[in-house]
Amino acid sequence: MKKHTFLFLLIIAFLLSCNKDDDNDKGNQDFENFQSQQCNTAIGLTGLYWDYANGLPVPITQIPTIKNPGTYFTHSAYPQLGFQMPQGYSAFEVSSNNPPSVGVNVIRNDNQVVWRYVPLTSLPGQVAINDAIAFEANGMFAFYNFNDNFEVLCSATKTSNFGGLQITFGARLIQFGDFTGLVWVNTLYEPVSGFTQMASSVSAAPTTEFNKEVFDTFLPISFQLLVIDDGVRDSDLDGYPDNIDADPFDPNVH
Template sequence: MKKISLLTFASILFCVSCSKDDTPTPQQEPFADFNSQLCNNVTGIPALYWDYANAQPVPLTEIPTIANPGQQFIHSAYPQLGFTLPVGYTATEISSNNPPIVGVNVTRNDNQVLWQYVPLVSLQGQIPINDIVGSQVNSMFGFYNFNGNFNVLCTATRTMEQSGLQFTFGARLIEFGSFTGLVWVNTVYVPSINSMQVSVSISSAPTAQFNEEVFNLYLPISFQLLVIDDGVRDSDLDGTPDNQDNFPFDPNRQ
């Protein structure tokens, strides 16, 4: 396996628990026949995760949690990016000042499963959404040393303008070799200063294990990031958590 590259703007990786048994768990069973609201080519857990990645409501009856919790990861420059890893996974911080990048790579120890998540990349100019999605797909292929044929199961591209900003979303669900991967990209373009904010994510695993990875790690970490403890929240990014900062929104005072 190759180490995943940062490409033009960055990357991260993450993944799930490592059972090789693809028998549905009780948590997965209710969604075995789930139909996507957006893509007719997939059903079941991949359809559920596709809709979730596309910000569609999904009928989860409980919050997904890590079944086998291990180490805690907290990004040194951006404490909001913090979560508990399952045992058997490693997190590597991604950080850069030029261009500004914040992210994390989480890989399973056998390098068969990965999650990529970069919540913040700041760029000058405007880059077409399909170029960014394509670079992330190539990054995913490179991690597995894959250069063969692939099948795009689902695709999405949406753009809206609001308050002088241009919001664009792009995503692909792809089968390649014996793996399945979901890539999504969000961009916000500010024409007045010719600047773009980008967030990207990759979730990939052996196809036979993809369903399990969704519920063991992809969704649990995603839900962890929705709830931030004030002990690690740092709203002004001055290095002092909000609960210890007398001026939590002023980086020049603590």
Template sequence: MKAFKYILILALISILFACSKDDANNNQQDLQQFNSQICNGISGPEAMYWDGSHGLPTSLAQIPTLTNPGQQFIHSQYPALGFTMPQGYVAQEITDLQSGTIGVNVFRNDNNVVWRYIPSSPFIGQVQINDIVAFEINQIMQFHGFNGSPQVICTTTQQSNEFGFPTTFGARLIRFGNFTALLTVQTHFMPSLGNTFISVTLASGPTTEFNNLVMGTYLPLHWQLLVISDDVRDSDLDGTPDNQDAAPFNPNIQ
């Protein structure tokens, strides 16, 4: 259980998107003019999403919240994994009691948009990150009915030690058919247990919608998983943070 909590904390840290601030006047760039610092040729929200997934400063000026909150999801085995989905979305719980894997798949009703989050999935032995990346990419392309090779727009693989544990981070931004997907994977090998703990975050949707999905769906889902202070949480789930809400506990008043 302690190992699981450690991996869950690392997974949450990995989806925390840094916000850049000008110390003098707190000016924020226009997201549409944002250019990736680590991947040439991408700009706008998808570039901010890519850089943010690497923990780099972005021009995100405020906490992303849903403008159209719908159903709430709470994982049956780990209630801390809970959030509100946009309207028109459904959740599929991922639970494997034998291995200890938990997670969730979120689908838009037309199945053209997917958000997948697995904070912890343990495997016996040391697992290569490229095997996990290939599995996730093949799975999402198959789901969207694409049979071919994707166009890799951005790719990253980084190795480090976190608290003495070998950690590998891998990310891919790909396009295939009419779709774009951003995948991040982390593997944490614990020699004392002989296990590799894997976390996965994947977001896919139509390329023509992807920038809007970043701001309206993916980021609001990510941020709900973070532990945030009372002055920025959305207690009544009406799409307005408490510190901007005239009645933070009344969803009928914003």
């Protein structure tokens, strides 16, 4: 099976894991009292983001959008990986042949907030899900120069079958020092080629800012990667979806 087929399978798995229930009437109100369905220690927007990452329905009735639109990123080798960032953030392309990988690191200009998404990394052999998670978590620790004790607040692992192949999903919500990070990984092992194809993501911010970054940065970028209806397109890039914008082609009118 060719690599682009693996990438397609992993992206489909990601989209399925991010399936949402938009029929809840709570709307995008204050989620301060939200309680994760899966992890008792995850509350507020942190709990909502944890459930979202685990493919559980969350009470979002409007698609989160960038409120302070900045530059637009498009991956040079994989144009489908493109999205708008908030102001004050920069994107750094992940593109490597050893190991083969495609992705992006979005970093706030003060180096305090990171959103990382790598839809494809190809690794030889069968890689255990815990090893894959550790790879991304250790990279997160290294970015923040953190080498002390950390606490795993939430943990999840599950398997599913897609096209006769087994996909293993794992996620960890980690508090380390003054920061909180959410790491998730999807792995797919293809016995014929002997390679594990991995999709992964990291979202990290100071613990005191994590909830805010969830709704201002992490969710708005993530939702741009989903296949969504044109009715929520933000044509004038003013942070207001076309379906609620009084003039969707004038950034000065909302």
